[in-house]
Amino acid sequence: xxxxxxxxxxxxxxxxxxxxxxxxxxxxxxxxxxxxxxxxxxxxxxxxxxxxxxxxxxxxxxxxxxxxxxxxxxxxxxxxxxxxxxxxxxxxxxxxxxxxxxxxxxxxxxxxxxxxxxxxxxxxxxxxxxxxxxxxxxxxxxxxxxxxxxxxxxxxxxxxxxxxxxxxxxxxxxxxxxxxxxxxxxxxxxxxxxxxxxxxxxxxxxxxxxxxxxxxxxxxxxxxxxxxxxxxxxxxxxxxxxxxxxxxxxxxxxxxxxxxxxxxxxxxxxxxxxxxxxxxxxxxxxxxxxxxxxxxxxxxxxxxxxxxxxxxxxxxxxxxxxxxxxxxxxxxxxxxxxxxxx
Amino acid sequence: xxxxxxxxxxxxxxxxxxxxxxxxxxxxxxxxxxxxxxxxxxxxxxxxxxxxxxxxxxxxxxxxxxxxxxxxxxxxxxxxxxxxxxxxxxxxxxxxxxxxxxxxxxxxxxxxxxxxxxxxxxxxxxxxxxxxxxxxxxxxxxxxxxxxxxxxxxxxxxxxxxxxxxxxxxxxxxxxxxxxxxxxxxxxxxxxxxxxxxxxxxxxxxxxxxxxxxxxxxxxxxxxxxxxxxxxxxxxxxxxxxxxxxxxxxxxxxxxxxxxxxxxxxxxxxxxxxxxxxxxxxxxxxxxxxxxxxxxxxxxxxxxxxxxxxxxxxxxxxxxxxxxxxxxxxxxxxxxxxxxxx
Numbered sequence: 001x002x003x004x005x006x007x008x009x010x011x012x013x014x015x016x017x018x019x020x021x022x023x024x025x026x027x028x029x030x031x032x033x034x035x036x037x038x039x040x041x042x043x044x045x046x047x048x049x050x051x052x053x054x055x056x057x058x059x060x061x062x063x064x065x066x067x068x069x070x071x072x073x074x075x076x077x078x079x080x081x082x083x084x085x086x087x088x089x090x091x092x093x094x095x096x097x098x099x100x101x102x103x104x105x106x107x108x109x110x111x112x113x114x115x116x117x118x119x120x121x122x123x124x125x126x127x128x129x130x131x132x133x134x135x136x137x138x139x140x141x142x143x144x145x146x147x148x149x150x151x152x153x154x155x156x157x158x159x160x161x162x163x164x165x166x167x168x169x170x171x172x173x174x175x176x177x178x179x180x181x182x183x184x185x186x187x188x189x190x191x192x193x194x195x196x197x198x199x200x201x202x203x204x205x206x207x208x209x210x211x212x213x214x215x216x217x218x219x220x221x222x223x224x225x226x227x228x229x230x231x232x233x234x235x236x237x238x239x240x241x242x243x244x245x246x247x248x249x250x251x252x253x254x255x256x257x258x259x260x261x262x263x264x265x266x267x268x269x270x271x272x273x274x275x276x277x278x279x280x281x282x283x284x285x286x287x288x289x290x291x292x293x294x295x296x297x298x299x300x301x302x303x304x305x306x307x308x309x310x311x312x313x314x315x316x317x318x319x320x321x322x323x324x325x326x327x328x329x330x331x332x333x334x335x336x337x338x339x340x341x342x
Numbered sequence: 343x344x345x346x347x348x349x350x351x352x353x354x355x356x357x358x359x360x361x362x363x364x365x366x367x368x369x370x371x372x373x374x375x376x377x378x379x380x381x382x383x384x385x386x387x388x389x390x391x392x393x394x395x396x397x398x399x400x401x402x403x404x405x406x407x408x409x410x411x412x413x414x415x416x417x418x419x420x421x422x423x424x425x426x427x428x429x430x431x432x433x434x435x436x437x438x439x440x441x442x443x444x445x446x447x448x449x450x451x452x453x454x455x456x457x458x459x460x461x462x463x464x465x466x467x468x469x470x471x472x473x474x475x476x477x478x479x480x481x482x483x484x485x486x487x488x489x490x491x492x493x494x495x496x497x498x499x500x501x502x503x504x505x506x507x508x509x510x511x512x513x514x515x516x517x518x519x520x521x522x523x524x525x526x527x528x529x530x531x532x533x534x535x536x537x538x539x540x541x542x543x544x545x546x547x548x549x550x551x552x553x554x555x556x557x558x559x560x561x562x563x564x565x566x567x568x569x570x571x572x573x574x575x576x577x578x579x580x581x582x583x584x585x586x587x588x589x590x591x592x593x594x595x596x597x598x599x600x601x602x603x604x605x606x607x608x609x610x611x612x613x614x615x616x617x618x619x620x621x622x623x624x625x626x627x628x629x630x631x632x633x634x635x636x637x638x639x640x641x642x643x644x645x646x647x648x649x650x651x652x653x654x655x656x657x658x659x660x661x662x663x664x665x666x667x668x669x670x671x672x673x674x675x676x677x678x679x680x681x682x683x684x
Contacts, residue, residue: 132591152528152536186494186579194494194576218583222591234536235577237528241560242581246588249474249564 351443
């Protein structure tokens with residue numbers, strides 16, 4: 001197995017991404033193809049123990065900066081690292097693509113090179129987020145939500161595609177043999193929501209291979225009532241960023257509180273272990289990145305703020321997705337004879 | 343000033359609602375018109391100190407149960423308490439309506455009886471929610487969001503109406519002379535979001551009387567970056583219920599944690615005061631209810647779970663809205679000459 005890694009992307013640039021690649025290479029796994037500035041990659045690799053037999057480098061002179069306009073940058077720089085990495089994967093020189101770089105550029109470069117799977121009209125970006133309930137055989141404290149930003153609106157048929165893709169991903173990554181799938185809506189009844197949600201509900205009820213549990217509401221996000229939550233990218237983006245905002249404010253409040261009184265300080269010290277536990281669960285940015293689903297190759301978008309450990313985790317997720325035959329599982333899910341609702 | 347109160351609605355029924363009315367009557371304010379079963383109201387009033395000169399009762403034999411279908415129930419029971427209360431307000435026998443009952447029935451009964459204001463094509467339900475930043479001269483730890491459930495989708499013009507109504511409400515209730523208003527979207531740029539959001543952004547930028555600060559993202563909800571956040575009712579419902587879900591899970595986790603170890607128990611005890619402070623801010627259901635904006639009378643929907651204190655607060659909010667001339671402020675905001683975007 002070979003995984004192409006955009007070595008230049010991410011807020012911390014080549015240093016964290018290549019350090020994560022070095023970490024990954026120290027245990028059995030795929031061969032990595034690092035795409036980026038050869039000298040910069042070599043100087044980071046020199047600092048970290050790694051298995052040189054498992055790391056190849058493909059030189060790319062430029063990359064898309066985080067603040068650039070995706071379309072303009074990709075057009076202006078055909079040799080940008082994400083363009084080259086996507087091309088390698090499209091040509092079959094790698095089985096998966098991992099990038100911590102510019103999200104829109106990753107989606108656009110991928111859409112231009114890779115084939116969309118039969119029946120999938122729109123790719124979707126899926127994200128894991130912390131929930132109260134655990135999920136699957138691995139007892140993951142994370143639910144999966146899609147789309148969180150590859151689309152704005154989504155038709156009923158596109159939402160059904162998201163449900164199939166999310167279920168396949170959950171089966172492989174959370175080892176969840178029968179993941180529950182729900183539509184995010186403003187009420188649990190079948191007739192609640194936008195016209196697209198109501199129509200998708202009717203289609204999903206008839207779907208032969210999905211474990212569709214109906215609509216969930218905003219209340220169910222933190223609870224984690226469903227393993228896979230399906231929505232359009234506009235809503236998914238708002239929900240995901242709300243989650244980030246909550247944890248940001250909670251951390252800020254805790255910091256403020258610890259400055260305010262001796263009693264508080266001592267109390268917080270005694271809770272240190274627990275706070276650390278909660279932090280490690282809620283810091284889901286380190287969990288391994290968001291899969292971009294719907295193409296004929298595995299694509300994992302790691303968070304821009306990924307550190308070395310997060311990059312290593314994203315590589316492990318890509319490896320698991322390829323080994324678990326994610327693409328083939330999605331194709332099989334889409335090929336199910338779908339009856340029309342009565 | 344006279345306020346009509348649906349005495350029968352709410353999860354706790356007549357006991358909490360009438361107790362709240364009794365509390366309210368003990369300090370100077372409006373005269374209350376309690377609409378509901380005369381005997382039930384009298385027996386609750388007998389239990390609580392109240393000012394009988396400030397409480398009138400209008401008998402209604404029936405009411406809409408919380409689990410009923412709103413339309414069917416209102417049609418079947420023309421004498422239901424919410425129907426009679428809305429009629430009293432429509433006929434000018436009261437200046438405001440307060441209900442802790444069935445939300446959809448309150449909205450529907452109100453829509454059928456009251457006049458929509460000029461230029462307002464859709465009424466909106468607004469809700470306060472806790473934020474990190476404080477708002478207005480009262481330093482409220484709450485932001486305002488609308489619509490949170492009177493609509494599903496909303497056109498650009500309807501979103502502009504929501505912005506005008508939310509600003510007027512914030513000026514009066516938070517004593518915020520120049521409330522900042524934002525659109526909730528999936529990016530801060532003017533071209534991000536659904537077609538309705540992009541068009542509303544262009545209209546709001548040209549609006550002469552609003553302090554429009556552009557788009558906010560999910561991250562800004564917990565921060566409270568804007569005083570008034572505008573969205574359609576589908577998104578608003580999901581956001582508001584997500585907030586409820588978070589606090590529900592946080593309370594649950596804290597309870598679990600306190601059972602787990604002696605160190606945790608002691609730590610949590612030392613933080614008791616702070617936890618109580620946070621709880622009183624976050625228990626925003628007690629804050630006074632959600633205004634239903636867009637009609638020629640003040641309508642306040644208190645949370646179904648309201649206790650007596652929450653009902654009293656909702657009555658105080660209704661009184662402040664009438665005294666501050668909320669309806670006239672909205673009319674003035676809508677009448678501003680609106681230039682078309684370049």
